[in-house]
Amino acid sequence: MSTAALVLDLLGTFAFALNGALTAVRAARLDIVGVVTLGMITALGGGILRDVLLGALPPATFSDWRYLAVATVGGLVAFAASRQLERLAMPITVLDALGLSLFAVTGAGRAIDLGAGVGQAILLGGITAVGGGTIRDVLVRRVPTVLSSELYAIPALLGAAVVVVPERLGFGGFGWTLAGAALALTVRLVGVGFHLDAPRPPGVGPAD
Numbered sequence: 001m002s003t004a005a006l007v008l009d010l011l012g013t014f015a016f017a018l019n020g021a022l023t024a025v026r027a028a029r030l031d032i033v034g035v036v037t038l039g040m041i042t043a044l045g046g047g048i049l050r051d052v053l054l055g056a057l058p059p060a061t062f063s064d065w066r067y068l069a070v071a072t073v074g075g076l077v078a079f080a081a082s083r084q085l086e087r088l089a090m091p092i093t094v095l096d097a098l099g100l101s102l103f104a105v106t107g108a109g110r111a112i113d114l115g116a117g118v119g120q121a122i123l124l125g126g127i128t129a130v131g132g133g134t135i136r137d138v139l140v141r142r143v144p145t146v147l148s149s150e151l152y153a154i155p156a157l158l159g160a161a162v163v164v165v166p167e168r169l170g171f172g173g174f175g176w177t178l179a180g181a182a183l184a185l186t187v188r189l190v191g192v193g194f195h196l197d198a199p200r201p202p203g204v205g206p207a208d
Helices: 003-028 032-054 065-080 082-086 091-113 118-139 153-169 174-193
Strands: none
Touching: 003 032, 003 065, 003 082, 003 091, 003 118, 003 174, 032 065, 032 091, 032 118, 065 082, 091 118, 091 153, 091 174, 118 153, 153 174
């Protein structure tokens, strides 16, 4: 992984760790062990799933100490500053969108580096982006965001596609990685802001 891609991956790890830890504080009222653990699971779960599916063992989480360190620090920061962070507008949603967008593009890039095809790389980018958040939601006993929220998986897949397609056509580069992350972040936040959902079956309304 290039230095620039690693930086984005670690930023995504930190954002998701903050998000998971804040979710633990706000939704589950867990103690410090639960808060940090949920932050780490949110930050690292998607990448572990991706690497296992690609056969890249041990996963990057366990072969590079920086992932565990950044996830732990994110969880501790959220625990220590939870009252201040809760006063900010939509901190959990914004952090989740940031982590989603960064993980979508870095996950897709890692899949390409390990020889995945176009469709597989896009799908693995999506799995990297939504995997940790899905595990988080299951652990706090709520319907996973990817199944119920405004445009969640779709932004991740779009961002991954922006990375994968140019790379396979021979003109990829870090600029496309940034563009993919920006697109995923924008679509996710627009979906949240305007309450836009993915299409549902005819006659089926949103879940309560």
